Amino acid sequence: MTLEQFGFRKESNIEKAVFAFTDHILNSLNLRQQIGGIFCDLSKAFDCVNHEILLAKLRHYGIHGVVLNWFKSSITNRKQMVKITSQNCKQDSSCRWETIKNGVPQGSILGPLLFIIYVNDLPHGINQFASPVIHADNMSVLVSARNLEDLKSKFDFTLHHITDWFSFNGVTLNMDKTNIIKFSSNHSQNQLHQCDSVNNSIKGVTNINFLGLELHNHISWKNHVIKILPKLSRACYAVRAMYPISYLNMLKIIYFAFFFYSIINYGTIFEGNSTECKKVFLAQKKIIRIMTGSRPRTSCKPLFQSLGIMTIPSQYILSLMNFVLQNQERFTPNIEVHNFNTRNKLKLHKSVSSLTLYQKGVYNMSIRIFNKLPEHVTNLAGNKKMFISTLRQYLVSKSLYFLEEFLND
Numbered sequence: 001m002t003l004e005q006f007g008f009r010k011e012s013n014i015e016k017a018v019f020a021f022t023d024h025i026l027n028s029l030n031l032r033q034q035i036g037g038i039f040c041d042l043s044k045a046f047d048c049v050n051h052e053i054l055l056a057k058l059r060h061y062g063i064h065g066v067v068l069n070w071f072k073s074s075i076t077n078r079k080q081m082v083k084i085t086s087q088n089c090k091q092d093s094s095c096r097w098e099t100i101k102n103g104v105p106q107g108s109i110l111g112p113l114l115f116i117i118y119v120n121d122l123p124h125g126i127n128q129f130a131s132p133v134i135h136a137d138n139m140s141v142l143v144s145a146r147n148l149e150d151l152k153s154k155f156d157f158t159l160h161h162i163t164d165w166f167s168f169n170g171v172t173l174n175m176d177k178t179n180i181i182k183f184s185s186n187h188s189q190n191q192l193h194q195c196d197s198v199n200n201s202i203k204g205v206t207n208i209n210f211l212g213l214e215l216h217n218h219i220s221w222k223n224h225v226i227k228i229l230p231k232l233s234r235a236c237y238a239v240r241a242m243y244p245i246s247y248l249n250m251l252k253i254i255y256f257a258f259f260f261y262s263i264i265n266y267g268t269i270f271e272g273n274s275t276e277c278k279k280v281f282l283a284q285k286k287i288i289r290i291m292t293g294s295r296p297r298t299s300c301k302p303l304f305q306s307l308g309i310m311t312i313p314s315q316y317i318l319s320l321m322n323f324v325l326q327n328q329e330r331f332t333p334n335i336e337v338h339n340f341n342t343r344n345k346l347k348l349h350k351s352v353s354s355l356t357l358y359q360k361g362v363y364n365m366s367i368r369i370f371n372k373l374p375e376h377v378t379n380l381a382g383n384k385k386m387f388i389s390t391l392r393q394y395l396v397s398k399s400l401y402f403l404e405e406f407l408n409d
Helices: 014-030 051-060 065-075 110-118 148-169 222-245 248-258 260-265 277-292 301-307 312-326 362-372 384-398 403-407
Strands: 034-040 131-135 138-145 179-183 194-197 200-203 207-210 213-216
Touching: 014 034, 014 131, 014 138, 014 179, 014 312, 014 362, 034 148, 034 207, 051 065, 051 110, 065 110, 138 148, 179 200, 179 207, 213 222, 222 248, 222 260, 222 277, 248 260, 248 277, 260 277, 260 312, 277 301, 277 312, 301 384, 312 362, 312 384, 312 403, 362 403
Parallel strands: none
Antiparallel strands: 034 138, 034 179, 131 138, 194 200, 207 213
């Protein structure tokens, strides 16, 4: 299975897909390259899978005999009909049964697997000049070049290859919702307004929704914070409504299981270090005061500690360290870089960068945070469960308001 596919694979998830995407952007900007992205919107992707092409690809990947026949029987000769029931009519309306010639079953384990096999060969034709990031049917392609003219040429070449692949495999690319975006570290005006591909115009945008996260072309998470703040406000209202009839443990269950925590936890590793995240932290302190029945100006530090809830900065640190444990192959200890017996030999080696955005990225911040952890925590790095548990207890006890509190300690 191609490494560019992050969906429905063991040890792959949305977080790794977003990291691969944003880290590639930051690396390119750090090298002073021009970089942009193509965000493809597929029309009814799972329903467009051609059975004959799928079976041919399964044979290409070495599936033959009984196993191939099993796959064939599971997707072919399926029938469907539409039945309309009306309360005003005595009889129901329905069409006749028709054989399904395209598509894989949705809502099953087999359906997504067959789909990612179907699109598995898409990255191979563009890997030399572009970097695809695929999560199931969500397809994005990053293109980088030394200058803007080369970038436009690569964009056009990549778009032609993608549309040719889609056309050959019977997948429809929704041009109205497919966008391009040029990323930059400053507010320069060198934007790509549109690209022409097979007589269709794909418009340029300045903000994109990538796997549920709103990303601005200046690598800002401001729009994402704006998007989630109304949801956090509704969560505060729900907890306030439940407060008179619920005990504290029930309110904590509501906080973690139903409303607030799931909203702020998704994407914390990426936007937790941004200035915009301060507004999210204010909303978190508001809901903590509501849960404990405290006054609006009551200090929340002891409240966080008594409830055993981590602050946003603490949650950001935990997310980064969880990322380090899951991606140890990406990080290098100092002892593997030089043979000097220094006191920092077991700490992670820091990469050299001049771009502030790159320094604040997930990779660099993971190294900075890990190297600042207390020794009794880093000694447990070999035991993931104990490491995370001990670190969580440490962060709850600290109840950090700012990341600088931890870095300057």
